[in-house]
Amino acid sequence: MRKKSTTEFQTRLWEAVNAIEQDSRVEVVVVIRPRSEHYRDIALLWGIVAAWLSFTYLMFAPELFEDWLIYDAPLFAFVVGYLIANIPCLTRLSIPQARLRRNVEIIARALFQKGGIQHTRAKTGVLIYCSWLEKMVYILPDRGAEMALPAEEWQTLRAGLQSVFSGGEPRERLLEQLHQARPLFNRYLPPVARDMNELPDNVEIDL
Missing domain, CATH: 3.10.310.50 (Diaminopimelate Epimerase; Chain A, domain 1)
Structure with a gap:
């Protein structure tokens, strides 16, 4: 269709x-x-901010986390942030x-x-x-x-x-x-x- x-x-x-x-x-x-334009710099910025927020939470939260989570969570957050930034309306609003x-x-x-x-x-x-x-x-x-x-x-x-x-x-x-x-x-x-x-x-x- x-x-x-x-x-x-x-x-x-x-x-x-x-x-x-x-x-x-x-x-x-x-x-x-x-x-x-592809605006890849915007997606990278979203990914970096998401990874930084994730790492900051894990470091300063009162809970205790496994070591592997401290390494893997920011990477996962980066990927999620990068993908979310490629949604057209969010890309447009970020520029x-x-x-x-x-x-x-x-x-x-x-x-x-x-x-x-x-x-x-x-x-x-x-x-x-x-x-x-x-x-x-x-x-x-x-x-x-x-x-x-x-x-x-x-x-x-x-x-x-x-x-x-x-x-x-x-x-x-x-x-x-x-x-x-x-x-x-x-x-x-x-x-x-x-x-x-x-x-x-x-x-x-x-x-």
Whole structure:
């Protein structure tokens, strides 16, 4: 069921992107990733704190413990803390928002360059990058698209895309935002005759 749901969403996503490209000169690429960084340092920190708390309790508790427990309990606590820290919501809460935003922007810009989104003839490529763990969406337009739309329109578009994670059903909200962007791009970058689709909608970019 999960695979079927994912495939259905992917199909609807391609249809939404294709509709934008049919009605405008914009070349939209949507990339969705589970996370922008592994944040292993956060998991290590959780493990170290858990091991330290465990060892402190064993050393200062009024009860007497076997020697093996004093050695093994902190190791076990470290593993538990490390695993718990990998729960997405706890990882996200353990990291400053500035770091989350910076990592999302870095990956988005890397995807933009490596994916060749800047190579369209009219410079109208637009990357929409969704990072699930960080719950952030970063939109990166090429200069042709950026200059065609007024700054306030880009601000509205960015705010709408960022609201994807503000409620339930982020996939549905993403599709909704894409549908709302369609007339906006059509207004400022209407289609021209013999316009080619220069970027694949399902581009795979390895970093």
